[in-house]
Amino acid sequence: MASASPIMSPERKSGRIGERFARCAARGAGALVTYVTAGYPAPADTLDVLLRVAEAGADVIEFGIPFSDPLADGPTIQRASHRAIAAGATLAGSLEALAEFRAHADTPVVVFTYLNPLLAYGVERFIRDSHAAGADGVLLTDLPVGGDVALERAFEESPLDLVRLLAPTTPPDRAARIAARSRGFLYYISRTGVTGATDTLRAEIGREIDAIRPHAAAPIAVGFGISTPAQAVEAARAADGVVVGSALIDALDRGGTSGLVEFVGSLRKALDAAQR
Amino acid sequence: MAEQFTATPPALELGRFGRFGGRYVPETLIAALDELAAAYDEARRDEGFFAEFDALLRDYVGRPTPLYRAARLGEAAGGITVYLKREDLNHTGAHKINNALAQILLARRMGKRRIIAETGAGQHGVATATVCALFGLDCVVYMGAEDARRQALNVFRMELLGAQVRVVESGSRTLKDATNEAIRDWVTNVGDTHYIIGSVVGPDPYPRMVRDFQSVIGREARAQILGAEGRLPAAVVACVGGGSNAMGIFHAFIPDEEVRLVGVEAAGAGIESGRHAATLAAGRPGVLHGSLSFLLQDDAGQVAEAHSISAGLDYPGVGPEHAYLRESGRAEYVSVTDEEALDAFRELARTEGIIPALESAHAVAYVLREGRRWRDSGPVVICLSGRGDKDVAQVAEAYGPGGPEVGG
Numbered sequence: 001m002a003s004a005s006p007i008m009s010p011e012r013k014s015g016r017i018g019e020r021f022a023r024c025a026a027r028g029a030g031a032l033v034t035y036v037t038a039g040y041p042a043p044a045d046t047l048d049v050l051l052r053v054a055e056a057g058a059d060v061i062e063f064g065i066p067f068s069d070p071l072a073d074g075p076t077i078q079r080a081s082h083r084a085i086a087a088g089a090t091l092a093g094s095l096e097a098l099a100e101f102r103a104h105a106d107t108p109v110v111v112f113t114y115l116n117p118l119l120a121y122g123v124e125r126f127i128r129d130s131h132a133a134g135a136d137g138v139l140l141t142d143l144p145v146g147g148d149v150a151l152e153r154a155f156e157e158s159p160l161d162l163v164r165l166l167a168p169t170t171p172p173d174r175a176a177r178i179a180a181r182s183r184g185f186l187y188y189i190s191r192t193g194v195t196g197a198t199d200t201l202r203a204e205i206g207r208e209i210d211a212i213r214p215h216a217a218a219p220i221a222v223g224f225g226i227s228t229p230a231q232a233v234e235a236a237r238a239a240d241g242v243v244v245g246s247a248l249i250d251a252l253d254r255g256g257t258s259g260l261v262e263f264v265g266s267l268r269k270a271l272d273a274a275q276r
Numbered sequence: 277m278a279e280q281f282t283a284t285p286p287a288l289e290l291g292r293f294g295r296f297g298g299r300y301v302p303e304t305l306i307a308a309l310d311e312l313a314a315a316y317d318e319a320r321r322d323e324g325f326f327a328e329f330d331a332l333l334r335d336y337v338g339r340p341t342p343l344y345r346a347a348r349l350g351e352a353a354g355g356i357t358v359y360l361k362r363e364d365l366n367h368t369g370a371h372k373i374n375n376a377l378a379q380i381l382l383a384r385r386m387g388k389r390r391i392i393a394e395t396g397a398g399q400h401g402v403a404t405a406t407v408c409a410l411f412g413l414d415c416v417v418y419m420g421a422e423d424a425r426r427q428a429l430n431v432f433r434m435e436l437l438g439a440q441v442r443v444v445e446s447g448s449r450t451l452k453d454a455t456n457e458a459i460r461d462w463v464t465n466v467g468d469t470h471y472i473i474g475s476v477v478g479p480d481p482y483p484r485m486v487r488d489f490q491s492v493i494g495r496e497a498r499a500q501i502l503g504a505e506g507r508l509p510a511a512v513v514a515c516v517g518g519g520s521n522a523m524g525i526f527h528a529f530i531p532d533e534e535v536r537l538v539g540v541e542a543a544g545a546g547i548e549s550g551r552h553a554a555t556l557a558a559g560r561p562g563v564l565h566g567s568l569s570f571l572l573q574d575d576a577g578q579v580a581e582a583h584s585i586s587a588g589l590d591y592p593g594v595g596p597e598h599a600y601l602r603e604s605g606r607a608e609y610v611s612v613t614d615e616e617a618l619d620a621f622r623e624l625a626r627t628e629g630i631i632p633a634l635e636s637a638h639a640v641a642y643v644l645r646e647g648r649r650w651r652d653s654g655p656v657v658i659c660l661s662g663r664g665d666k667d668v669a670q671v672a673e674a675y676g677p678g679g680p681e682v683g684g
Contacts, residue, residue: 068578069452069564071459072302078446090576115300115563120577142300142563167304169466174306192304193464 016108016136017161017184020059021219021240028275030236032267033185033221035062035112035245037080038097039089041252046089046097048257053248054107056261057268060185060221062139062243063098065091065113072114072141074196076246091121095133102134110137110163110184115151123151127158137161137184145178156183163187166212168202179215186216188239190224196246198225206238229270236271291480293600299479301459301566308466313481315386320488325385329378333492336410337367337377341493343500343657348627349640354648357655359504360630361497361525363662368403370633370662371493371521376403376472378489380411383470390414390469394458396423396451396517397588397635398430399662400474405439415439418457420450423587426670448581451517451591455565475518476595479566483596490524497657498528510654511536514661515638516609517553517589519598521661526607536608539598540642542584543611553582555594556602556609569596585614585674586634588662614674616641621664621671622680633662634671 024031036049053061066081066089073081091113098109111130118126118140130138138160143151145164155162161184166175169192179186188209191202201222209220222235223243227250235242244267251263291297299309319325333339341362350358363371376393383391391413395401401417408415417439424431424443434441447453455477462471476483476490494512501509512529514522516539529535544552552558555570562571564579572580572592584590601607612620617634620641625631632640639658650656664671671680 068447069456071456071565072463074460082447085578116571116573116579117577119562120560120573120575141302142566144299144301144303144306147299147301165303167302167306169304169307171307178303189304192466194460 015161015184016106017060017110018218020108021185024059025219025240030232030239030271030274031059031219031221031241032057032232032271033060033062033223033241033243034058034248034264035064035243036248037064037066037077037084038094039066039084039087040080040249041083042087043084043089043093046094047100049252049260050097050101051104052257052261053264054105056264058107058264059241060108060110062110062112062245063094063135065094065111065117067114067117070114072194074194074246076249077195080249091117091126095129098135099133108136109134110139110161111135112139115140115142123154127154127160131159135160137163139163139165139187141165145174145181165189168192168208172211175212176215179212180217182216182218185218185241186212186220187243188212188220188222190222190226190235193224195224197227197250201225201231201234205235209238229266232267233270233274236274291484293483293597294603296569296596296599297480297483297567299566300563300568301479302463304463304466305479308462309479309481311386312382315382316481316485319382319385325381329381332377333374337373338365339492340496341365343497343504345504346628349624352623352627353644354651356647356651358643358647359501359509359655359657360660361493361657362660363493363521364630364632364636364660368399368406369665370399370403371490371524372400372403372474373406374492374524375474375486375489375520376400376407379470379472380407380413383413383472384411386470388468388470390416390465391472392416392418392458392461392469393472393474394418394451394454395474396454396590397586397633398423398427398434398666399588399633401439401441402430402433402437404472404474405434405437408439409437416461417441418444418454418461420444420448420454422449423451423454427587427666429669430666450582450587452579452582452593459565475520476523476597477518477565477567477593483567486520487523487527487597490520491527493521493524493659494526494528497525501655501657505655507654508532508535509657510650511538512657512659513538513540513639513643514659515540515589515635516556516594516598517542517591517635518593519595521659523595523597525657525659526601530606537601537606538642539607539609540638541609541611542586542589542617542638543613544583544585546613547611551583552611553584553589553591554611555592556598557611559592561599564593567596569599570594585617586638588633588635589638610642612638612641612645616645618671618674620644621667630660631664631668632660633664634667636661637664
């Protein structure tokens with residue numbers, strides 16, 4: 001780890017997400033955050049995919065509720081989202097699968113989605129039901145810090161950790177505010193662009209994260225474009241954890257659940273081997 | 277002339293129209309939106325910006341556009357006085373050029389070398405390609421595959437003007453999906469790229485900025501009707517997809533409480549059929565493309581596909597200020613079907629020798645259907661937002677081999 005585990009904000013206890021990051025930090029390994037699309041390939045597969053990803057070594061699962069117009073996502077997650085919706089995936093059904101998962105596993109789960117499905121479901125109802133189903137946090141790609149004060153307050157006062165995103169384009173004063181407000185972890189977007197695999201990580205990431213770290217109330221995970229164990233190790237060297245998304249969907253497409261398990265296992269192994 | 281643009285938006289906080297509007301975008305875009313809002317605020321106070329904009333509107337676009345009294349159309353609408361605000365006579369054939377021109381001036385102030393745009397009917401894409409040619413900037417236009425098919429002529433026009441047209445195959449393959457792709461491009465290339473949104477939609481500052489750039493329509497029309505009739509109109513009628521021509525013509529009339537502001541949405545095959553684009557009539561509040569407004573969506577919050585014969589109205593969202601004007605009661609929103617719009621398309625051609633855009637034909641259709649109610653209360657102004665050359669092939673297809681006499 002580039003530095004000691006950050007201090008959690010005093011008014012909030014560190015939840016399951018913070019504990020998991022702390023455990024990784026204690027053994028000197030980067031935390032592995034993995035994204036899966038709920039209801040993909042089909043709603044009946046959701047529980048199995050969650051269980052296998054957890055067993056294969058994910059520290060935190062980003063549980064993606066599919067939205068028809070995922071404008072922060074690249075082709076892989078777009079396709080997975082559309083297929084899941086076409087196969088009948090819903091927020092309500094996804095939360096049921098999450099509750100079943102929670103009966104078997106304690107891997108922290110962050111619900112990852114866009115605002116509109118939550119608004120349609122009802123924000124208060126979502127907070128209540130997702131917490132009851134065992135969700136630990138929520139991440140909304142289209143709710144930037146300061147974007148909707150009332151909504152942000154509703155999430156911040158809830159038992160869920162509101163995970164915030166920071167981009168390479170975010171100016172320093174705003175970055176400090178975002179870092180101070182993010183709970184669970186702080187999601188550092190590695191590059192401008194949408195989600196999806198890339199070949200290289202920008203060399204400046206380490207320096208950028210070091211600049212943010214003094215302001216961060218939670219551990220920092222780097223995501224967007226991380227698709228190989230080597231890239232995961234490189235990103236984890238700069239931060240406290242890595243987020244791998246589209247590459248998991250690709251692995252699932254290529255090799256089914258066994259391909260998925262193998263890929264997550266390779267990420268886990270690489271991160272553990274690189275521990276310092 | 278900068279004072280024309282300083283009208284305070286009807287907003288409780290910047291970027292909001294009542295509860296609507298806002299900035300619901302990925303974090304990556306926040307800095308670019310801040311930069312754009314700052315550049316716009318600076319330009320608003322700069323006489324030089326408006327001197328350049330006004331000169332181009334006059335010498336390049338051909339403004340002011342006429343307010344034309346359409347006597348035979350008025351007869352056909354039940355003996356009323358109807359005026360057409362002739363945005364179809366603008367260079368490139370629609371009101372879209374007003375906004376594209378102002379935004380490219382802003383892009384140059386910001387030092388952006390690359391321009392992207394989305395387009396539905398192709399009119400905004402053509403306008404953007406045109407101003408990019410004028411200023412020598414790179415231009416990429418996203419267009420849904422379905423729209424590229426039904427507006428093939430506009431695809432060719434954009435390419436002729438030097439733009440690259442990227443055909444979007446995802447989702448419903450229409451304006452919504454083209455907008456998704458344009459936003460994804462912007463997120464990726466935000467450093468050197470300006471996104472010229474074509475309507476009063478998207479995150480702040482776009483809805484208020486595009487409205488301001490289009491408000492020249494209403495300022496001219498208001499002065500022209502006062503000159504011609506010595507009084508304000510009973511009603512101002514405009515079609516609404518995203519709603520930029522409607523906001524443009526409504527804006528100057530908002531303080532005139534006696535003037536009814538009527539937005540006409542596309543009812544497609546009929547609202548009860550579920551195949552329509554009448555967002556304000558049948559949608560619920562939701563977030564799409566960066567702002568909170570009305571939205572066609574299912575119970576789970578998935579965005580529904582819109583349906584309209586008119587590619588420019590075929591959009592499941594609507595500008596947030598329209599949502600606000602509807603909720604506040606200042607404007608009313610109605611709808612007409614594909615069939616009514618086709619009838620109006622032909623009626624205007626036959627009565628006035630003017631072939632309107634299918635979008636604008638929706639506003640004409642509403643006045644043909646309901647205009648007689650204003651017979652005793654004053655003239656009606658229709659925003660004829662664009663010309664119909666681009667639609668002729670599609671209308672011929674809709675009429676079938678029997679020609680326009682069949683089904684009439």
